[in-house]
Amino acid sequence: MSAVEAREHVGWIVTSTSDVEEAQHTLTHPDLPSEQNYMERLYDRLEDLKSTARRRLDEAHSAGGGTPQARSERESYIRLYTQELATYRAANMGLCFGRLDATDGSTNYVGRVGLRDDDAELTPLLLDWRSDLSRPFYLATAARPEGIERRRHIRSHGRKVVEINDEYLDADLAARSGAKELDTADVAGEGALLEALDRARTGHMTDVVATIQREQDEIIRNQHRGVIVVQGGPGTGKTAVALHRAAYLLYTFREKLDRSGVLILGPNSTFLDYIARVLPSLGESGVVLRTIGDLYPGIEAVGSEHEHAEEVKGSEDMVEILKRAVKNRQSSPSQRTKISVDGVSLEITPAMVRKARGRARMSRKPHNRARPAFVDVLLDQLTDVYADVVGRPLHVTAGDAESVAREAALFSDPDFDAAVDSGLVDVVAEGGQVARIDEGGPEALERNLLTADDLANVRNELEDHDELAELIDQWWPILAPEDVLADLLSSRESIASAASDYVEEDQQALFRADGHSFTPADVPLIDELAEILGVDSEAEREEEERAWQEQLRQAEEALEILQGSANMEFEDTDSEILAAYDIVDAEALARRNRADSDLTVAERAAADRTWAFGHVIVDEAQELSPMAWRMVMRRSPNRWMTLVGDIAQTSNPAGVDTWGQALSPYVEDRWQLCELTVNYRTPATITAVADNLLRSINETISSPRPVREGRYPVGWHDVELEDSDAVDATLMSILSSLEQGRSTAIVATAQRCAQLSRLPELNSILSASTEEAGLIQVEDVRRVKGLEFDHVVVVGPDEITGGSIQGMQDLYVALTRATQQLHIVFDGVVPVELAANG
Numbered sequence: 001m002s003a004v005e006a007r008e009h010v011g012w013i014v015t016s017t018s019d020v021e022e023a024q025h026t027l028t029h030p031d032l033p034s035e036q037n038y039m040e041r042l043y044d045r046l047e048d049l050k051s052t053a054r055r056r057l058d059e060a061h062s063a064g065g066g067t068p069q070a071r072s073e074r075e076s077y078i079r080l081y082t083q084e085l086a087t088y089r090a091a092n093m094g095l096c097f098g099r100l101d102a103t104d105g106s107t108n109y110v111g112r113v114g115l116r117d118d119d120a121e122l123t124p125l126l127l128d129w130r131s132d133l134s135r136p137f138y139l140a141t142a143a144r145p146e147g148i149e150r151r152r153h154i155r156s157h158g159r160k161v162v163e164i165n166d167e168y169l170d171a172d173l174a175a176r177s178g179a180k181e182l183d184t185a186d187v188a189g190e191g192a193l194l195e196a197l198d199r200a201r202t203g204h205m206t207d208v209v210a211t212i213q214r215e216q217d218e219i220i221r222n223q224h225r226g227v228i229v230v231q232g233g234p235g236t237g238k239t240a241v242a243l244h245r246a247a248y249l250l251y252t253f254r255e256k257l258d259r260s261g262v263l264i265l266g267p268n269s270t271f272l273d274y275i276a277r278v279l280p281s282l283g284e285s286g287v288v289l290r291t292i293g294d295l296y297p298g299i300e301a302v303g304s305e306h307e308h309a310e311e312v313k314g315s316e317d318m319v320e321i322l323k324r325a326v327k328n329r330q331s332s333p334s335q336r337t338k339i340s341v342d343g344v345s346l347e348i349t350p351a352m353v354r355k356a357r358g359r360a361r362m363s364r365k366p367h368n369r370a371r372p373a374f375v376d377v378l379l380d381q382l383t384d385v386y387a388d389v390v391g392r393p394l395h396v397t398a399g400d401a402e403s404v405a406r407e408a409a410l411f412s413d414p415d416f417d418a419a420v421d422s423g424l425v426d427v428v429a430e431g432g433q434v435a436r437i438d439e440g441g442p443e444a445l446e447r448n449l450l451t452a453d454d455l456a457n458v459r460n461e462l463e464d465h466d467e468l469a470e471l472i473d474q475w476w477p478i479l480a481p482e483d484v485l486a487d488l489l490s491s492r493e494s495i496a497s498a499a500s501d502y503v504e505e506d507q508q509a510l511f512r513a514d515g516h517s518f519t520p521a522d523v524p525l526i527d528e529l530a531e532i533l534g535v536d537s538e539a540e541r542e543e544e545e546r547a548w549q550e551q552l553r554q555a556e557e558a559l560e561i562l563q564g565s566a567n568m569e570f571e572d573t574d575s576e577i578l579a580a581y582d583i584v585d586a587e588a589l590a591r592r593n594r595a596d597s598d599l600t601v602a603e604r605a606a607a608d609r610t611w612a613f614g615h616v617i618v619d620e621a622q623e624l625s626p627m628a629w630r631m632v633m634r635r636s637p638n639r640w641m642t643l644v645g646d647i648a649q650t651s652n653p654a655g656v657d658t659w660g661q662a663l664s665p666y667v668e669d670r671w672q673l674c675e676l677t678v679n680y681r682t683p684a685t686i687t688a689v690a691d692n693l694l695r696s697i698n699e700t701i702s703s704p705r706p707v708r709e710g711r712y713p714v715g716w717h718d719v720e721l722e723d724s725d726a727v728d729a730t731l732m733s734i735l736s737s738l739e740q741g742r743s744t745a746i747v748a749t750a751q752r753c754a755q756l757s758r759l760p761e762l763n764s765i766l767s768a769s770t771e772e773a774g775l776i777q778v779e780d781v782r783r784v785k786g787l788e789f790d791h792v793v794v795v796g797p798d799e800i801t802g803g804s805i806q807g808m809q810d811l812y813v814a815l816t817r818a819t820q821q822l823h824i825v826f827d828g829v830v831p832v833e834l835a836a837n838g
């Protein structure tokens, strides 16, 4: 399908095949003055609303004191006006970009934000692009006009309207408007998009709200309340769609999502930085942006990983290995241990510890939360031992006096001899030696000299027993997930024990030296361990709530005391005198110590491992390993998710091969697949080369249709890569041939990047480049996922394909990053997969 056919596919009425230059040619539209007036009116109204929000915000800030209720109301107002102000500020650029003329004669303007007049009827002046009434702006076609007869695209610079293009959805009206006007207008609607696509790229993505296409809009507004998967090739706008969907959902389900938050996960921090401005430019700030590497609160995974380790750690087998690693920390002694309580020596046998461990395991609670069971069973047994030793009358039936005396020492009971003499001790002797001392049976128990209170006291004493506490910490320690993982990965013995069924090579892959920082592949393991251990924010919250109630009780007590003494002090004095209890209530007093009350939902959600997000969006979702899916699914108990990705671009060896396989453990087949089929980034000249490679990766995946033909052929350069001078000279020659003022990425394997960054000529160009003049960067091929540049120079394609298990996919990603020009620098051999075009 040609670029023009692709444009028809996305729903434009194309009556001419003119290119970008022609589309940009602006005819003076007869409505330009009236549209300029309307634009002025909109901006004036926006200014009014901004100053009102600013004034209200100032008032809310300066209002002091008040009851806790007033304080919390004030905080809500501050949040509300801050958000309003951010929305109005964000709407400043390109405030209005469309107009819809309906067949019933009504007219609506479409823009970044909804505006109403301040008349009595609050007449709508501008529709928010996300409102239902705005939908035909994105969806209406000649075949399905949705009650619209004309769609107008308005381009402006600041307040100045610079271009108006009309699309007629009604043939009669188009004819009445005159054929010439119709042709030009129809092409110009397309021109708005082509102009946007042709624009020089900075290091940051921009929103596409004025030019969202039909198939994209259908996904953005998809009402399915479960999992939707957005599959699309490179440049089809998956990221754009994901971000606009977040803005749409926050607008449409504001109340619910304001409370629960939206999480957007991206592949790496460079990518998050690249997309970070899109949502604020749409007026949305309450979204948590994270990578898998920083999704676990308090952990920042910056280490790098060998891909074999990435594969092993990503496999779901790790769940069992981690469980074993935790089990291995639940130990029992190999010998009897003695502790002394009130001068009484108590013996703890391995069997007693094993019994406690068995009971704790049987509780089926996570490790840390099973510890109380372990402690309980151990203390019960020790209390019994104490009772046996101290309180229970014993009965001697046999044995010689000497042996009995030796046993007496064991019991540290000064009255033991007396007990033997009086026949209270039951010693069983064999062969002239004491074989064992029986508990004495039910009658003896009945005669136990310790009361229930005595035993309770003994138990309390055992609870506070330092030596015993240390032993318990050895046998059933409280564990932190990051410590368990660090200990496991840095000990070959621990790995061998926990992963005994792994082959040597896989065990090796897990090992790393002590003190190594965590990698992104470690983070899902830490999260899994947090589950196995029971590191639970819910429990922490309960604990916090208990602490809060305690603070409140203490504050009430303090105020009561104050009140009591005030009654005495002020008995005969002026009743008008204000006492502390008049102006501070218990809650306000207690609240002074509470620091977290001002946190936003996004801040609280980001800090809480167990936060249940209202909606979760995953970009480049094909990169998630089975372990990472487990982690992400925990954040989305309601399974309302938008997963965006392209399985042809999977570079994680543990990543997704098929969506069904990745999702079935969580939602079986209850997920919806939406596909994007048009490539907005890469022109056809570049796509042709990438398509050759795609066929080698997966024959069944069809490549998206490019919307632009492209002005430049792909450049091929045969250079000996080990000859640094030659490489330097080639790169210089390529860079000087590129259109200036545009961004350029030189993409290679990490190893080759290290060589490139030492090339003298290139280095001086790199350090002198600026964003304004067109940034030039050297980028590791593993870091360019999701990004785009005007020009891309791929160095050493065969090194990229041979450099990793997913090398072909990495090269495919690299080839599809350019919006304008692609150059390929190879060393004698062009990978066969590209050769058709070499």
Ligand SMILES: Nc1ncnc2c1ncn2[C@@H]1O[C@H](COP(=O)(O)OP(=O)(O)OP(=O)(O)O)[C@@H](O)[C@H]1O
Pocket: 193, 196, 197, 205, 206, 207, 208, 211, 212, 213, 216, 232, 233, 234, 235, 236, 237, 238, 239, 240, 241, 646, 680, 681, 785, 786, 787, 788, 816
């Ligand atoms: N409707 C649109 N109007 C204008 N620009 C668009 C539109 N859709 C996509 N684009 C632009 O096309 C480019 C590619 O979009 P995006 O990065 O979202 O694609 P992607 O499918 O996520 O690509 P990849 O999988 O390769 O990372 C971006 O510059 C984006 O702004």
